[in-house]
Amino acid sequence: MKTRRQDVSEDALTISRQSSTSIDRRENSEAIPTDLIFEILLKLPAKSIARCRCVSKLWSSILLRPDFTELFLTRSSTLPQLLFSFEKTGELFFFTAPQIQNPDENSSLVSPSYHMKVPFDRTSQICGHIRGLLCLTHLRVLKGRKETVPMICNPSTGQALPLPKVKTRRVKVRSFLVYDPIEKQFKVLSMTWPCYGNGEKNCEEYQILTLGTQTLSWRMIDCCLPHHPAHDGICIDGCLYYQAMVGPLSGISTIVCFDVRSEKFSFVKKARGMVLYGQSALVNYEGRLGAIQSDELHGIITGQTRSLELWVLVDAEKHEWSRHVYALPPMWKNVVAEAELNIVGRTSTNEIVLSRHYSSVLSMFSTTIPRGTQS
Amino acid sequence: MSSSKKSSDGKSSEIEEAVASLTMPFNKILLTSSDGESFEIDEAVARKFQIIAHMIEDDCAGKAIPIDNVTGDILSKIIEYAKKHVVEPDEDEDEEAKKKLDSWDAKFVEKLDLETIFKIILAANYLNFEGLLGFASQTVADYIKDKTPEEVREIFNIENDFTPEEEEAIRKENAWTFNG
Numbered sequence: 427m428k429t430r431r432q433d434v435s436e437d438a439l440t441i442s443r444q445s446s447t448s449i450d451r452r453e454n455s456e457a458i459p460t461d462l463i464f465e466i467l468l469k470l471p472a473k474s475i476a477r478c479r480c481v482s483k484l485w486s487s488i489l490l491r492p493d494f495t496e497l498f499l500t501r502s503s504t505l506p507q508l509l510f511s512f513e514k515t516g517e518l519f520f521f522t523a524p525q526i527q528n529p530d531e532n533s534s535l536v537s538p539s540y541h542m543k544v545p546f547d548r549t550s551q552i553c554g555h556i557r558g559l560l561c562l563t564h565l566r567v568l569k570g571r572k573e574t575v576p577m578i579c580n581p582s583t584g585q586a587l588p589l590p591k592v593k594t595r596r597v598k599v600r601s602f603l604v605y606d607p608i609e610k611q612f613k614v615l616s617m618t619w620p621c622y623g624n625g626e627k628n629c630e631e632y633q634i635l636t637l638g639t640q641t642l643s644w645r646m647i648d649c650c651l652p653h654h655p656a657h658d659g660i661c662i663d664g665c666l667y668y669q670a671m672v673g674p675l676s677g678i679s680t681i682v683c684f685d686v687r688s689e690k691f692s693f694v695k696k697a698r699g700m701v702l703y704g705q706s707a708l709v710n711y712e713g714r715l716g717a718i719q720s721d722e723l724h725g726i727i728t729g730q731t732r733s734l735e736l737w738v739l740v741d742a743e744k745h746e747w748s749r750h751v752y753a754l755p756p757m758w759k760n761v762v763a764e765a766e767l768n769i770v771g772r773t774s775t776n777e778i779v780l781s782r783h784y785s786s787v788l789s790m791f792s793t794t795i796p797r798g799t800q801s
Numbered sequence: 802m803s804s805s806k807k808s809s810d811g812k813s814s815e816i817e818e819a820v821a822s823l824t825m826p827f828n829k830i831l832l833t834s835s836d837g838e839s840f841e842i843d844e845a846v847a848r849k850f851q852i853i854a855h856m857i858e859d860d861c862a863g864k865a866i867p868i869d870n871v872t873g874d875i876l877s878k879i880i881e882y883a884k885k886h887v888v889e890p891d892e893d894e895d896e897e898a899k900k901k902l903d904s905w906d907a908k909f910v911e912k913l914d915l916e917t918i919f920k921i922i923l924a925a926n927y928l929n930f931e932g933l934l935g936f937a938s939q940t941v942a943d944y945i946k947d948k949t950p951e952e953v954r955e956i957f958n959i960e961n962d963f964t965p966e967e968e969e970a971i972r973k974e975n976a977w978t979f980n981g
Contacts, residue, residue, distance in 0.1 A: 458957065462922055465934070469942035480950040480971050482959045585974065 464488055468497055472582035492610065499557065508779075509581060510538060511552070511560075518546035518562070520581040542584040544577070553614070554603035556661050558582055561603035561614060563592075574599040576614055578637065593644045594618045594631050602668065604661045606686040612637040613686060615666065616644070619654060628652035628673065634689060651691050653682055660708045660715070661686070665742075667694070667708055667715050681708075681715075683742055697747040700737050707769055709778070715739040718769055718778060721751075727769070727780060729762035734778070830857075831865040832880070838873030839865075840880055849883040851929035871924040875917070879924055882909060882933050889932070910940050915956065 458466075467478060467488060475498070479486045488494060507522040521538035549565035553576065560579045565572055573591040580586075592599050596618040604613050613636050617629035632649040635642055651672075656679070659668030666684040672693075679702075681694040694715075696702070702719055709716045717737040720727045727734075733753045740746045767780040828844040830853065848854040853866060868876060885905060890898035910918065918937055925934040945953050954961055961968070 458919060458922065459926075462926055462934075462938070463957075466922075466938045466941050466945075469939045470946050474942075474946040477950060478945075478953060480963070480968055481953050481957075481961075483962050485959075486971070 460484065460488065464494065468494070468501060472498075472502070473584065476583045476585065509555070513546055516545060516547050517543045518550070518552075519543045520560075520579075522581070541581040542579065542586070544579060544586060551601070552658075553601040554659060554661065556603055556605045556612070559603065559612065561601060563599065563601050565597070571595075572597050574601075574616075576601055576616075576635075578603070578612075578614075589614065589635060589637075590642055590644065592616045592618070593633055593646070596631070597621055600629070600655050602655075602659045602661070602666055602684075604659075604666045604684070604686045606664050608664060608687055611686075615684060617649075617655065627654065629654055647689050649691050651682075651693055653680070653691075653693075655682070657707075659684075660710060662710045662715055663713060665715075669702055669708070681717075692742070694739065694742050695745040697737055697745075697749065699749075700747065709769070711736065711738050715742075717747075727762075727767040729759040729764060731758070731762075832876065833865055833867045834871055834873040834876045835867075835869050836872050838876065840876060842880055842884070843887075845887050846880065846883050849886065849930055849932065851931070853928070868928070870927045872920075875920045875924050878913070878917070878921060879928070879930065879933060882906075882936075883930065885909075886932055906936060910937075915941075915944065 463485070467475065467485075470478065475489055479489050507524055510521045510523065511518055512521075513519075520541045520543065522541060523538035544562060545564065546562070547564075551563050553561040553563055555561070558580060560581065561576055562579065563574050563576045566575055567573075574594070574597075575591045576589040578587045578589065592601070594616075598619045598621045599616055600618075601614055601616040604615055605611070606613065613634050616631075616633050616635075618631045619627050619629045629649075629652060631646065633644045633646050635644045653670040653672045656669040656671055659666050659682075661667075664686050666682075666686060668682055670680055670682045672678045672680055679696065681696060683692045683694050684690070685692075696717075700717060700719070702708075702717055707718050709718060715738070717739075719735050719737075720731040721733045721735060722728070722731050731754060733751050736750045736752065737747045738750070740748050769778055769780050829841050830844055830847040832840045832842065832847070832853075834840075844857065847866075848857065856866065871879070885902065890902060892899050913921070918940055922934060922937045922941070925937060945956060948956070950961075953959075963971070
């Protein structure tokens with residue numbers, strides 16, 4: 427009772443509902459045509475998909491098809507999960523937990539599932555995450571020289587892919603993981619700066635590595651607007667945004683917009699009154715760049731904070747922003763008390779997630795921003 | 802809908818049928834399996850099978866429709882499922898009904914062996930019965946999700962066409978998943 431795979435290979439790779447002809451061609455009525463195998467595989471959890479690549483060459487080719495990946499991502503994004511990472515004793519652990527739909531009704535504890543861990547020390551950095559992939563960099567010492575080695579991780583399958591080291595003799599490297607939705611390519615952008623002297627100098631040695639190509643290698647690119655990245659970036663719709671300082675001591679702070687496809691930099695001026703502190707104050711607000719700050723003096727978010735300001739980038743070329751103020755609920759000061767919080771991210775249901783600075787206990791607060799507040 | 806042709810005796814049965822269909826509240830459709838078994842079902846149930854629904858729309862559904870690719874035992878299971886799912890309860894509006902139906906579905910597949918489920922998948926695909934196809938596919942997916950590649954090959958009767966080196970290379974790439 428064997429399946430004759432050779433018969434299936436050529437025309438069965440196109441999806442068609444009327445695949446009954448393939449039943450007639452084989453004596454064995456049990457044989458499942460490729461398009462139905464495709465449907466079954468779409469319903470597997472991510473870990474099982476990786477395992478099924480070993481089943482046969484046909485299955486492996488189905489699972490590597492771009493339309494399979496797209497459909498799988500579309501289906502799994504209907505059940506969003508939150509990805510947590512925390513660091514302990516030289517390792518970074520990844521967990522996921524389902525997003526609570528109605529937190530008022532479901533006050534039970536959520537138990538996260540463990541996915542993978544990677545080595546992580548003081549010199550390691552998380553460089554961004556997009557579409558389920560994460561990028562980290564490690565500093566390793568080889569033959570007396572320090573090298574920055576990036577690594578791509580996929581927590582849902584547990585895979586990790588080390589990349590070639592960044593082309594530099596310098597130790598100070600900042601990298602960003604970005605995605606171009608038009609060419610459907612992932613890239614890593616890196617820049618370096620010298621570590622001597624006071625103040626951060628403008629970066630040089632801007633370089634890009636494109637993932638998914640046969641040989642992975644870094645290409646140097648031009649940046650006609652030298653700057654120094656201040657914090658993590660966020661990639662929205664093929665553009666990477668991050669806060670940066672221009673010029674070593676001038677203190678001009680701006681937002682950099684890097685177009686992933688054309689690999690060009692541009693600056694977006696901040697709006698007056700927009701002073702962003704803290705790690706990840708940039709968020710994706712309904713497909714546009716959003717910047718969140720508190721109403722407090724130094725932008726710190728504590729129990730005393732009464733409102734949050736959301737700036738949304740309306741027009742990058744004209745440097746136009748719209749501003750919205752959200753009052754925090756009165757119980758905020760009881761819940762948060764003396765803790766100092768950083769914004770760590772935004773979920774797909776418009777909740778801002780905040781976490782304590784330097785805490786050994788993972789505690790999360792979230793507050794919801796109403797949708798569609800901009801015209 | 803109304804054929805008012807009054808012709809010779811040979812046509813009178815057609816007129817009888819037409820009159821009968823006017824007076825009957827619901828049409829019955831007769832499905833005949835490849836091995837000659839007949840099933841009379843309500844039109845509403847038959848409409849769950851898109852190929853039959855199209856035939857009804859195009860008015861070429863006679864009283865009896867032969868289903869050449871499906872045997873009687875499988876067809877009877879499919880009809881059983883279709884009857885239960887004629888009206889799909891809305892998850893938000895009627896949670897109780899949804900839970901009951903889910904539990905019926907679970908008992909339905911529990912009694913079936915894998916070969917039957919495969920046959921159901923093929924038949925549901927032929928009949929274009931989305932709901933059952935999705936459910937049966939999910940059942941198979943849940944069954945194989947924790948199996949090793951060797952076990953999956955056995956289930957699907959697939960030959961391993963990788964060389965030992967190729968297989969080793971893929972396993973290395975997926976080393977994390979095998980360790981769980």
